[in-house]
Amino acid sequence: MVTADKLSKGMTAKISALLPSPHEERLSAMGCVPGTKITLEFIAPSGDPLAFNVEGYLLGLRKSEAKLLIVEPIAGAANG
Amino acid sequence: MDENIALIGNPNCGKSTLFNHLTGLRQKVSNLPGTTVEKKYGSWKTEKQTYFLQDLPGIYSLYSEAEDEKVVVKALLANNEEVPKKILFILDASNLRRNLLLFTQVAELKIPMVVLLTMNDTALKKNLEVSTAALENILGVPVVTINPRKGDGMEKIVPALNNARVAAVQIMGNTHERLLAYIQTGKRDGIAAETLSRYAHIEKMIAECVIQKTNGNRAWRNRLDYWLTHRIFGYLIFAFIMLSIFQGVFTLAEYPMNWIEQAFAALSDLTASALPAGQFTSLLTDGLIPGIAGVVVFVPQIAILFLFIGLLEDSGYMVRASFITDRVMRRIGLNGRSVIPLISGFACAIPSIMATRSIKHKGERLATMFVIPLMSCSARLPVYTLLVSLAVPETNGIGPFSLRSLIMTLAYFAGIIAAMGFSLMFKRRNRNSEPSEFILEMPTYQVPRIQTVLLQMSQKCLSFINSAGKVIVIISLILWWLSSHGPGNAMDSAEAEVNKTVAKNLAITSRQHSIALAEAKLEASYAGHLGKFIEPAIKPLGYDWKTGIAIISSFAAREVFVGTMATLFRGDSENPETIREVMSQTRNKTTGKPLYGLPYALSLMIFYAFALQCMSTIAIMKRETGSWKWPIIQFTAFLALAWVSAWVVNTLSLALL
Numbered sequence: 151m152v153t154a155d156k157l158s159k160g161m162t163a164k165i166s167a168l169l170p171s172p173h174e175e176r177l178s179a180m181g182c183v184p185g186t187k188i189t190l191e192f193i194a195p196s197g198d199p200l201a202f203n204v205e206g207y208l209l210g211l212r213k214s215e216a217k218l219l220i221v222e223p224i225a226g227a228a229n230g
Numbered sequence: 231m232d233e234n235i236a237l238i239g240n241p242n243c244g245k246s247t248l249f250n251h252l253t254g255l256r257q258k259v260s261n262l263p264g265t266t267v268e269k270k271y272g273s274w275k276t277e278k279q280t281y282f283l284q285d286l287p288g289i290y291s292l293y294s295e296a297e298d299e300k301v302v303v304k305a306l307l308a309n310n311e312e313v314p315k316k317i318l319f320i321l322d323a324s325n326l327r328r329n330l331l332l333f334t335q336v337a338e339l340k341i342p343m344v345v346l347l348t349m350n351d352t353a354l355k356k357n358l359e360v361s362t363a364a365l366e367n368i369l370g371v372p373v374v375t376i377n378p379r380k381g382d383g384m385e386k387i388v389p390a391l392n393n394a395r396v397a398a399v400q401i402m403g404n405t406h407e408r409l410l411a412y413i414q415t416g417k418r419d420g421i422a423a424e425t426l427s428r429y430a431h432i433e434k435m436i437a438e439c440v441i442q443k444t445n446g447n448r449a450w451r452n453r454l455d456y457w458l459t460h461r462i463f464g465y466l467i468f469a470f471i472m473l474s475i476f477q478g479v480f481t482l483a484e485y486p487m488n489w490i491e492q493a494f495a496a497l498s499d500l501t502a503s504a505l506p507a508g509q510f511t512s513l514l515t516d517g518l519i520p521g522i523a524g525v526v527v528f529v530p531q532i533a534i535l536f537l538f539i540g541l542l543e544d545s546g547y548m549v550r551a552s553f554i555t556d557r558v559m560r561r562i563g564l565n566g567r568s569v570i571p572l573i574s575g576f577a578c579a580i581p582s583i584m585a586t587r588s589i590k591h592k593g594e595r596l597a598t599m600f601v602i603p604l605m606s607c608s609a610r611l612p613v614y615t616l617l618v619s620l621a622v623p624e625t626n627g628i629g630p631f632s633l634r635s636l637i638m639t640l641a642y643f644a645g646i647i648a649a650m651g652f653s654l655m656f657k658r659r660n661r662n663s664e665p666s667e668f669i670l671e672m673p674t675y676q677v678p679r680i681q682t683v684l685l686q687m688s689q690k691c692l693s694f695i696n697s698a699g700k701v702i703v704i705i706s707l708i709l710w711w712l713s714s715h716g717p718g719n720a721m722d723s724a725e726a727e728v729n730k731t732v733a734k735n736l737a738i739t740s741r742q743h744s745i746a747l748a749e750a751k752l753e754a755s756y757a758g759h760l761g762k763f764i765e766p767a768i769k770p771l772g773y774d775w776k777t778g779i780a781i782i783s784s785f786a787a788r789e790v791f792v793g794t795m796a797t798l799f800r801g802d803s804e805n806p807e808t809i810r811e812v813m814s815q816t817r818n819k820t821t822g823k824p825l826y827g828l829p830y831a832l833s834l835m836i837f838y839a840f841a842l843q844c845m846s847t848i849a850i851m852k853r854e855t856g857s858w859k860w861p862i863i864q865f866t867a868f869l870a871l872a873w874v875s876a877w878v879v880n881t882l883s884l885a886l887l
Contacts, residue, residue, distance in 0.1 A: 168422075175418060176669050178425040179291035181328040185433070192455050195464040196557040199566070199668050201455070206356055207325050208455075208672035210553045210566075215669055 152223060154188060155200065155216035162189040163221035171218050180209060182219055232273065232282040234312070235391070236305065238336055239320030240329050241288030242673040244348040248320065248378035249285040250682055252387075257285075269301065276388050284314065290328065292335045292409055293421050298587040303409055306339055316394045317343045318387070323360045323375075324352040326440060330432045331425065333369070337397035338405035344390045345373040352674065357442060364439035370398025379679065401431050454675055455550070464554050471547070472573070475538045479531055479608075486530040494523035513710060521706025524793035525699045529691055531608040535577035536690045540683035543570070546675045556668055562650050563657025565589055566668055568598040572649075575605030576642075579847045581690055583854055593663045597656035599854060600864055601649035603842050606642045609789040613838050614638050616792055620813055621831030637832070641839045648840060648871060701845060705790050709783050712757035724754035752776070771837065771873070772830050772880040784843045791838070828887055833880035840872035 157163055165186045168174055181204050182188070191208060192201040199212045239245045249257070253272030270285035289299045292306075305312065319336060321329045337343065345365070353360060366373040372390040376383035402408075402424060411417070457463050498515045505511040542548045548570050556566025564572075567589045574582040582602050589595040606614070618634045660666075715721070728750045732743050752758050753775075760782060761775030768778055780794040795813065816825045842848065842865045851861040 172665050173667055173669065174422045175291075175293060175425065176295075176667065178422055178429070179293070179328075179331060180669060180671070181325075181331075183426060183429050192459045194459055194554050194557065195461045196554075198557050199553060201459070201553065201672060205325075205327060206358075207328070208674075210549075210556075210668060210670040210672050212556065212668045215667065 152221055153217045154190070154202065154211075154219035154221050155213045157190040157221070157223065159190055159193060161223060162187060163223040164188075165219050166222050167220040169218045169220065173215055173218060177215070177218065181205060181207075182209070187224070188219070188221070232280045233316070234284070234314050235274070235281045235316050235318060236284045236286055236314035237318050237320065238286055238302065238332070239288060240290055240322060240325065240332060241671060243288065243320045243322040243325075243329065244378045245288055245320045246285060247679060247682060248318075248346070248348075248376070249283065250685060251378050251381060251384065253283055269305075278388075289332065291332060291425070293412060293418070296588060296590045300413070303413055306336070306341070307406070307410060307413070314341060316391060317341050318346055318391070319343050319371075320346050320348055321373075322349045323347050324349045324356055324358065326353075326358075326360065326436060327429070327432055330435065331428055333397075334399055334401050334428050334432065335405065337369075337371075337399050338402060339409075340396045340406075342394035342396055343371045344387070344394045345369060345371055346387065347373055347375045348378060350375055351377070359441040361439050361441065368399065368435050368438055371395050399431075399435070401428055458547070458550050459554060468551060468554060471542070475535070476576070478538060479534050483530040483534050487527055490527045490530070491523065494519060494526070512714060513707075516714070517707050517710030518703065520793050521703045521710075522699075524706065524789055525695060525702045527612065528608055528789060529695065531611060532577055532694055533687055533691050535608060536574075536687045537683065539570075539574055539577065540686050541678045544676070544678035544683055546673045549670065549672050552670060553672060560666065563594070563597055563653045563655075563660060564601075565591060565594045565598070565666060567670070568594065571598055571602060572605055575602040575607060578607050578609070578690075578694060579603045579605070579844065580850050581693070583847070583850050586854075591660075591664060591666050593656065593660035594666060596855065596860070597653045597660070599851065600656065600860065601652050603844065603847050603864070603868065604645040604649040604652070604840065606645045606839055607788075607844075609787060609844070610641075610838050612792045613788055614641055614835055616795065617831040617835050620826055621828040637835070641835045644836060644839045644875070652867070701787050702790055702793065705783055705787070706793050709757065709779075709790075709794060712760065713752055713755045713779075716751075716755040717759070720754040721751055724750040770880075771876040772833050772884070774825065777830075777834065781837075781843075784838075785845070787845060788838060788843045829880050829883040832883050833876045836879045837872045837876040840868050840875060842868040 152163070154163065154165075165182060165184055165188060167184055168177060168182065186205055188205075189203040190200060191203045194200070197213075199210050200216055202209050202211060202216070237245050237249055249270065249272065252274045257270060257272030272283045272285070274281040274283045284305065286302045286305055287298050289302050292303050294300060294303070305314070307313070317336065319333055321333065333345070347360065347362065347365070350360070362373050362375060372393045372395070374383060374386040374390050376386070412421075458467060498519045501519065502511060502515045505514070539548075542551070551573075552566035552569050555569045559566050559568050568586070571582040571585040571589075574585055579602050582605075583599050586595050586598045586602075589598060615638075618637050622634050622637060716724075725747060728743075728747050732746070753762075757779050758775065761778035764778045764782065765773075765775045768781065773781070780791050783794045784791045813826050848861045848865060851864060852858055855861070
């Protein structure tokens, strides 16, 4: 099981599930729902938080929040 | 009554730009009765009629937790004429899916709507083309494309508004009842599932109206973020920007401030020479005019600071600042979102405390509000400037830095360090509360819109003049009366006493005479008695009774210090001197050393850095936290810290220097 915080910079993945947490509603309202493609674009200088491209916009998430997104990395999509 | 229209949309969709474009300067910010949330209203004049336009805060979902977001739901569910008759829904074409989530929620409230499609240029860059006709068909409401930044498509809004309809898209039933229940109970059961089923519908809608030319998801990408979030350069750039802002505020504000000071001194002179000497003239030249000057002189600093903050916010950099500082902020018990209010705290604590409303976590928000007054606000700047110029010769320096600016920087750092200490205490308190979160959209960089930034700046300056101005003018009038009147005939006998001494000593110049006279009169006045009364409490800190008067009057607002010193050290009104000169000539009667020397200045600076001497801040803390508890704790804790630190600084510097 891969979670979004494990992606490396520039990698694209598809969200397959959201783990239950108090942030679930907020994340889904922001577009992080199963089926959404996300790309890890930037990492803060201290390594946390992370900035994902979520279908066209940048979303800043802490590592602990990215851990709630179960993803399937998409092979070959890194430079898409 | 004008037709009530609401603007609703996601954050960063161009809503506020549109609002500014439609209303121009005919807008006002007000606080909703009974809540702490600001609401923007404006009147929008078209050829045929005038509309009453409400700019509601940008939100992602009607089920929001933050205070500033809940206002949207409350406005939509209002049970009176406050509820909008029609809605202008702003839909960001480049983020259609996320924007449609909010649309489907609002649509079910059955208020006639129009969709304004923005950000088409950004969508095209991402190789997305939205078919307006298809979208109109699916949503069942008029759709027009506009570009608020360029003012394109504005003429299409009114005709569309006349055709506003209740949307055809109705995914869930009973939305009105469910939202009411949510607002009343706060129960969040089933919301995540509801969002999922909405998204399932939205996917189908998008498939029908969006033409994706290529899979160009990452075609757009901002190189700026590479550098601004870089491991090393990210922090360097952040530090550089912050330093430049402060440097800018100091140097740029200096000129207009000098002009204002000179203009008011000239006005005071003019009044004194034009009117016959007496109580009323004295009230004007020694009370009212210096009082107003004390307020107006700050406006350049506040304006410049808000200008810079506005530019950073509007360009999208402030969100990056939150992003790169989140981890550090979290360590000391705050949130990345705290960084914007904290930085604004260097301008003025009042708008900054209000800006914390975007922090969802209640504990983190409280911690941020609590420490904001420790950021040296622009009201402290003139106090620091006066004290440092009093005690430190201009020529002294270490390397390229002048000793004056080094000491000023230390005062700022003292505040920051104290703020870290207090927020760590809150971290322990927050340990077992709701989980902290960051989840934050980072808007695309854009060239700041000058109109928006200037408008915001002038609104902030006006509200400062309004709130601080009244207090300062009233305090300076009270102070004038207290310092020019005394119990019984104490004032007259003090005057006679000085004149007797002077008559014996022919070497005394007329200027020394008038200074001695003013001092003796002040000592005999009510203000003098008040100062003497608290002198025992501040003597260990190295202050005299005159400083005591200034400190007491500063508890209304810090900036009163300079005005008070001006009133207290006034010399001969025909021969006006700046406070600085008179103060530096004052000697300790026993030692003959300057009374207001370096230890005095340092100790007083640290006192002002920590003490919560601002009635407006206390009032806003009471309003935002809903009780007197926190403002009282804050006031007491900061006063204790200020007293102890001032004592330590005074004792140490007396021993060492």
